[in-house]
Amino acid sequence: xxxxxxxxxxxxxxxxxxxxxxxxxxxxxxxxxxxxxxxxxxxxxxxxxxxxxxxxxxxxxxxxxxxxxxxxxxxxxxxxxxxxxxxxxxxxxxxxxxxxxxxxxxxxxxxxxxxxxxxxxxxxxxxxxxxxxxxxxxxxxxxxxxxxxxxxxxxxxxxxxxxxxxxxxxxxxxxxxxxxxxxxxxxxxxxxxxxxxxxxxxxxxxxxxxx
Amino acid sequence: xxxxxxxxxxxxxxxxxxxxxxxxxxxxxxxxxxxxxxxxxxxxxxxxxxxxxxxxxxxxxxxxxxxxxxxxxxxxxxxxxxxxxxxxxxxxxxxxxxxxxxxxxxxxxxxxxxxxxxxxxxxxxxxxxxxxxxxxxxxxxxxxxxxxxxxxxxxxxxxxxxxxxxxxxxxxxxxxxxxxxxxxxxxxxxxxxxxxxxxxxxxxxxxxxxx
DNA sequence: CACGATAACTTGTCGGTGCCAAGATTCGGG
DNA sequence: CCCGAATCTTGGCACCGACAAGTTATCGTG
Numbered sequence: 001x002x003x004x005x006x007x008x009x010x011x012x013x014x015x016x017x018x019x020x021x022x023x024x025x026x027x028x029x030x031x032x033x034x035x036x037x038x039x040x041x042x043x044x045x046x047x048x049x050x051x052x053x054x055x056x057x058x059x060x061x062x063x064x065x066x067x068x069x070x071x072x073x074x075x076x077x078x079x080x081x082x083x084x085x086x087x088x089x090x091x092x093x094x095x096x097x098x099x100x101x102x103x104x105x106x107x108x109x110x111x112x113x114x115x116x117x118x119x120x121x122x123x124x125x126x127x128x129x130x131x132x133x134x135x136x137x138x139x140x141x142x143x144x145x146x147x148x149x150x151x152x153x154x155x156x157x158x159x160x161x162x163x164x165x166x167x168x169x170x171x172x173x174x175x176x177x178x179x180x181x182x183x184x185x186x187x188x189x190x191x192x193x194x195x196x197x198x199x200x201x202x203x204x205x206x207x208x209x210x211x
Numbered sequence: 212x213x214x215x216x217x218x219x220x221x222x223x224x225x226x227x228x229x230x231x232x233x234x235x236x237x238x239x240x241x242x243x244x245x246x247x248x249x250x251x252x253x254x255x256x257x258x259x260x261x262x263x264x265x266x267x268x269x270x271x272x273x274x275x276x277x278x279x280x281x282x283x284x285x286x287x288x289x290x291x292x293x294x295x296x297x298x299x300x301x302x303x304x305x306x307x308x309x310x311x312x313x314x315x316x317x318x319x320x321x322x323x324x325x326x327x328x329x330x331x332x333x334x335x336x337x338x339x340x341x342x343x344x345x346x347x348x349x350x351x352x353x354x355x356x357x358x359x360x361x362x363x364x365x366x367x368x369x370x371x372x373x374x375x376x377x378x379x380x381x382x383x384x385x386x387x388x389x390x391x392x393x394x395x396x397x398x399x400x401x402x403x404x405x406x407x408x409x410x411x412x413x414x415x416x417x418x419x420x421x422x
Numbered sequence: 423c424a425c426g427a428t429a430a431c432t433t434g435t436c437g438g439t440g441c442c443a444a445g446a447t448t449c450g451g452g
Numbered sequence: 453c454c455c456g457a458a459t460c461t462t463g464g465c466a467c468c469g470a471c472a473a474g475t476t477a478t479c480g481t482g
Binding site: 027028029105106107108109112121125163165166167169170171172173174175176177178180181184185186187188190191201202203205206208209 | 238239240316317318319320323332336376377378380381382383384385386387388389391392395396397398399401402412413414416417419420
């Protein structure tokens with residue numbers, strides 16, 4: 001069915017959601033601009049007007065992903081008030097938006113120096129660092145270190161202490177590693193049915209990791 | 212310069228190393244069978260005789276990677292006798308063999324059901340689990356649990372206790388997350404110059420991660 | 423040593439893809 | 453109302469992965 005009007009209406013968003021769908025069931029390698037155009041019912045060169053090239057589309061997809069992740073983390077931090085739940089939120093995002101999540105951390109796929117992309121990524125990182133100090137079960141919480149009333153500001157990542165930064169990276173590494181390993185199917189079958197429950201179990205084992 | 216003999220000699224290995232090189236400086240997305248053939252000085256269809264298709268070549272690359280990783284982990288376990296050093300070995304492999312490492316955990320890129328691939332992957336997993344129980348600074352070490360003289364056997368992964376498995380997955384998640392995040396350039400600049408030193412620092416922070 | 427089977431490689435072709443250029447259509451601000 | 457700009461189309465180019473059929477070297481077996 002050919003569409004009525006010459007203009008699509010919201011081709012840009014249509015392409016992004018189509019891309020996420022296509023990646024989700026065929027992998028990013030098989031992603032094709034021309035196929036997305038077909039799905040949206042436009043000619044093969046139409047996408048080029050909204051995204052300079054394929055990398056441009058993936059840049060937009062990744063940017064959108066970082067923004068949504070940042071928002072989800074911020075919401076989770078306020079709602080659950082738990083560091084573990086913050087990690088679970090991270091994992092949930094990776095599972096629900098698997099396609100986007102995979103693209104976000106494949107810098108060879110998009111324009112890694114894009115300003116919007118960098119801003120969104122920093123936003124997400126800040127939301128993660130904020131959990132290190134603000135949450136009651138956080139390792140570095142306490143009135144001596146920070147004043148809980150003060151929310152993390154933009155650009156904070158560069159200013160936090162080495163301790164906060166390092167613990168933050170440790171937590172990030174752990175939950176990110178779990179997400180990517182699970183997504184790649186590297187984990188044993190027992191974790192396959194309910195990855196979130198498995199994550200709560202496994203992430204909790206960190207106490208016994210007395211390296 | 213055309214080569215002397217009609218036969219290449221060791222085209223299979225030549226293609227694999229060329230692939231690793233190509234991926235290392237252009238990313239796996241830009242990898243092209245025809246380009247590999249050109250690099251090896253053979254016709255564009257020659258690679259198909261050693262690997263059925265592109266996924267077949269990447270399967271071989273990943274299998275080789277898992278085998279080398281398993282060997283490196285086993286060697287490290289015997290030499291350094293430290294769980295932290297086992298993690299460092301994992302990271303070193305990811306850094307030195309960046310291209311191969313990235314392929315290994317991108318199951319959409321190769322034939323994930325290949326028997327050789329699965330065997331090699333299990334080998335690597337076993338080497339990792341072995342560190343959980345055998346090493347002196349391991350969280351689950353002790354004569355009550357295991358006899359240190361008995362090396363891990365094949366197929367062990369299915370038989371170990373839930374505790375060992377979970378702590379193992381926690382450790383694996385952490386070091387794997389660190390490696391992938393670092394490779395994707397997501398970490399702050401301060402870790403960029405010496406990732407191994409940064410890893411020692413950050414992985415050590417696990418104690419303060421009292422989730 | 424010969425010779426036939428087989429493995430290794432080549433040439434040629436096909437549909438598909440990303441990107442570029444040039445033209446057609448529609449929208450929107452003066 | 454109209455002209456510039458944004459949106460989309462058509463056409464073409466070089467490249468890619470896969471397939472088919474032919475050529476050359478190697479190797480096991482008599």
